[in-house]
Amino acid sequence: AQSVTQLGSHVSVSEGALVLLRCNYSSSVPPYLFWYVQYPNQGLQLLLKYTSAATLVKGINGFEAEFKKSETSFHLTKPSAHMSDAAEYFCAVNVNSGYSTLTFGKGTMLLVSP
Amino acid sequence: KAGVTQTPRYLIKTRGQQVTLSCSPISGHRSVSWYQQTPGQGLQFLFEYFSETQRNKGNFPGRFSGRQFSNSRSEMNVSTLELGDSALYLCASSLYGSGEETQYFGPGTRLLVL
Numbered sequence: 001a002q003s004v005t006q007l008g009s010h011v012s013v014s015e016g017a018l019v020l021l022r023c024n025y026s027s028s029v030p031p032y033l034f035w036y037v038q039y040p041n042q043g044l045q046l047l048l049k050y051t052s053a054a055t056l057v058k059g060i061n062g063f064e065a066e067f068k069k070s071e072t073s074f075h076l077t078k079p080s081a082h083m084s085d086a087a088e089y090f091c092a093v094n095v096n097s098g099y100s101t102l103t104f105g106k107g108t109m110l111l112v113s114p
Numbered sequence: 115k116a117g118v119t120q121t122p123r124y125l126i127k128t129r130g131q132q133v134t135l136s137c138s139p140i141s142g143h144r145s146v147s148w149y150q151q152t153p154g155q156g157l158q159f160l161f162e163y164f165s166e167t168q169r170n171k172g173n174f175p176g177r178f179s180g181r182q183f184s185n186s187r188s189e190m191n192v193s194t195l196e197l198g199d200s201a202l203y204l205c206a207s208s209l210y211g212s213g214e215e216t217q218y219f220g221p222g223t224r225l226l227v228l
Contacts, residue, residue: 032213032214034216036219041221042221042222043118043204043219043220043221043222044204044206044219045219046216046217046218049214049216051214052214090157092157094213094214095213096170096213097212097213097214098169098211098212098213099162099169099170099211099212099213100145100147100162100206100208100211100212100213100215100217101147101159101162101170101172102147102149102157102159102217103159104149104156104157104158105156106156107156107157
């Protein structure tokens, strides 16, 4: 069975600082990997996804993530944080090409201070 | 294109009652998945429907059920509500429900069981 671990339930950064949100997965088969963001009282919005093409994936709002098979990681980064980036971020994995079944990590709340 | 819509947005029920939640996918999408989000368990997969057939089911008791109609709209039902069923219920849609596809999430239905 697949699983996703997000290190740190809360991450605090200053505006303009680097954002790094960590995600490690376990899977016996090549996975599809996703990062979603959730703002208060809203659903989930896709930031980016890895589907076995380029290992460095660029997403919306300046976010990117790198798939590292040897480290089973898919960390999310953004060079410079904005106040509007404050939200909860979820890493998810799908190992079944035939079904849309996402297994999510517990989420990381990103706090951005001025 | 309109996004995924869910009704109602908020619901209060008492223990022992049953509830039906509705999800209208993005036009043309044939796969609808349901997830439960709670502070303790995080985001958990409930079930997925494609062309009116349940293709996959998560680890939830039989009190949780769903269906999909010919227009791809989906409903989920929870019978004999328990306090622990209080959660945000999210539905997501995609074209074919394949593993690498982006799932587009609705805003959710927040259910409170008293």
